[in-house]
Amino acid sequence: METTLNAGQHNFNFVVRPKDSDRTGDSGGGGDARPTGERGMSLLVAIPCFNEAESIAGVIAGMPARVEGIDILTVLVVDDGSTDDTAHLAAEAGAVVIRHGVNRGVGAAFDTAVEYALEHHYDLMVNIDGDNQFNPADIPRLIAPILAGEADMTTASRFVDPALVPDMPPAKLYGNKLMSGFINALVGVRYYDVSCGFRCYSRESLLRLNLQGAFTYTQETFIDLSVKRLRIREVPIKVVYFAERRSRVAGNLFKYGLKTSNIILRSYRDYYPLRFFWSLALVFAVPALILGWMFFSHYFATGLFTGSLYAGFSSAFLLMMATVFFVLGIVADMLVRLRVNQDKILYRLKKYSLPGDGGR
Numbered sequence: 532m533e534t535t536l537n538a539g540q541h542n543f544n545f546v547v548r549p550k551d552s553d554r555t556g557d558s559g560g561g562g563d564a565r566p567t568g569e570r571g572m573s574l575l576v577a578i579p580c581f582n583e584a585e586s587i588a589g590v591i592a593g594m595p596a597r598v599e600g601i602d603i604l605t606v607l608v609v610d611d612g613s614t615d616d617t618a619h620l621a622a623e624a625g626a627v628v629i630r631h632g633v634n635r636g637v638g639a640a641f642d643t644a645v646e647y648a649l650e651h652h653y654d655l656m657v658n659i660d661g662d663n664q665f666n667p668a669d670i671p672r673l674i675a676p677i678l679a680g681e682a683d684m685t686t687a688s689r690f691v692d693p694a695l696v697p698d699m700p701p702a703k704l705y706g707n708k709l710m711s712g713f714i715n716a717l718v719g720v721r722y723y724d725v726s727c728g729f730r731c732y733s734r735e736s737l738l739r740l741n742l743q744g745a746f747t748y749t750q751e752t753f754i755d756l757s758v759k760r761l762r763i764r765e766v767p768i769k770v771v772y773f774a775e776r777r778s779r780v781a782g783n784l785f786k787y788g789l790k791t792s793n794i795i796l797r798s799y800r801d802y803y804p805l806r807f808f809w810s811l812a813l814v815f816a817v818p819a820l821i822l823g824w825m826f827f828s829h830y831f832a833t834g835l836f837t838g839s840l841y842a843g844f845s846s847a848f849l850l851m852m853a854t855v856f857f858v859l860g861i862v863a864d865m866l867v868r869l870r871v872n873q874d875k876i877l878y879r880l881k882k883y884s885l886p887g888d889g890g891r
Contacts, residue, residue, distance in 0.1 A: 571602030572678070575653040576670065577644035578608045578626070579637050583661035584615040590659070591624040593667040600678045601655075607647055608661070609640040617661075637728075638748040645737050649881060657731045665729040669768050674731045682764035683736040684756055687729035688722075692767035699772050710791065714750055717799055718757035723765060725753050736761050738881050741874055743797065750791060754798045759874075804867060808860030812853045819849035 576594060580587055591606055598604060608621035612634035622628045629643055641658065648656040655674055659665050665687065676682040689697055690707070707726055714725045726749050732740075739759050742751050756763060800807045823846035829839035836843065 572600055572654045573603035573652070574598065574601045574605070574655045574657065574670075574674065575644070575648045575651070576604065576606045576657045576659060576667070577641075577648070578606065578621075578659055578661045579611060579640035579644065580608055580613060580617050580621070580661040581611045581634060581637075581640075582613045582615045582617060584613070584617045584620055586663045587617050587661045588620045588624045590661050590663055590667060591621060591626050595668055595670055598671050598674070601674075603653075605651075605653070607644060609643050611635060611637065611640040638742065638751075641748045642742065645732075645740060648732075649734075649737055654734050655731055656737060658728060660728045664771050665768070666771075669729075670731075672768065673729065673766050676764045676766065677731055677733050681762070683733045683761040684752070685731045685764045685766050686724065687727050687768040687770065688724040688765035689727055689768075689770050691723040691765050695767055695769050697770050697772040710750060713795065714753050717795070717803070718754060720757060720763075722753065722763070725750050727770070729768065729770075738878055739874075741877060743794070751794050751798050754795070754802060758802045800863075801870065802867075804863030805860045808856045808863060812856035812860065815849045815856065816853035819846045819853055822846035822849065 578587070578590060583590075587608065591608075594604070594606055606626040608618070608626045608628045610618040610621070610628055610630045612631045618628045618630050627647075629647065631640065631643070644656065644658065655677060657670055657673060659667065659670075669687070673685050673687060676685050689695065690711075696704075707724065711722055711725045715721050728749060730752075736756060739761065740752065740755060742748050742755060753763065822842040826836075826839045826843040826846055829842070830836055
């Protein structure tokens with residue numbers, strides 16, 4: 532066992548190296564996926580977990596022994612502060628295990644997996660849940676568009692094919708469709724399922740990802756990669772829904788909606804500041820103009836300000852707020868240039884500071 536310090540969170544991550552795996556093509560316990568000499572593609576299957584002792588061993592055992600186009604396959608379990616035997620059982624099943632000292636959220640667990648994939652030079656990373664909701668045997672279908680050069684990220688879609696829509700409560704189904712519609716409106720592309728946790732990322736997409744949310748990552752990923760013009764493909768895949776299962780992320784739909792909306796709105800503000808702040812300006816400007824029209828109409832009709840002073844003062848206040856948000860939009864839009872340049876610098880730092888990446 533080795534420990535690595537995550538200085539940003541001030542928590543220790545415990546990295547457990549498994550015994551040599553019997554899986555054909557396995558990298559042998561999470562070492563560097565880029566051996567010297569010629570090699571094929573390498574794949575990291577990352578499983579963020581929180582108290583999944585009942586199912587994690589089965590998920591790992593279900594990993595395909597061989598995947599066409601993949602020479603190296605490693606399973607990584609990110610145990611996000613579980614209080615059961617998830618980490619122990621995962622290591623016994625042959626996975627590399629990274630343990631968070633405390634529960635930090637699925638978004639933070641995903642970030643840990645991304646860092647591991649980049650530092651160990653994997654070409655692809657599949658993210659899959661540890662509760663048996665997704666079938667690991669579908670991994671070849673999920674990664675196929677990336678291997679064919681047709682996509683930079685693929686995501687399993689529960690709703691793109693009506694025949695594969697899972698039997699879930701109407702509230703959750705409506706919530707998923709509402710969230711997809713929200714993301715579609717932001718990025719200008721139609722996606723049917725933006726909340727599914729079964730995805731594959733190319734190394735290029737992992738290098739370009741720059742996420743901020745610790746609670747979840749699924750919707751923010753769509754915004755971040757869409758803004759950066761990376762290709763996202765939905766792959767229709769059957770998902771098993773357990774009626775008795777309580778989601779670790781969306782167990783409380785109201786809380787989930789609030790936290791997810793907060794992440795999305797912050798992303799929208801950062802990527803589209805003109806649209807964000809000018810929309811707020813419009814919210815204040817429209818009633819300001821209506822009240823202003825009422826105020827001046829009364830004055831021109833009667834020659835008196837009395838009787839409509841409320842409209843005049845309200846119009847002036849709302850117009851001032853509209854002006855503030857209008858100016859904020861311009862200033863924030865200027866700062867976008869700094870963010871874009873910082874993203875480029877971060878991308879180059881990640882790409883060229885890792886040994887072996889400079890020539891790719």
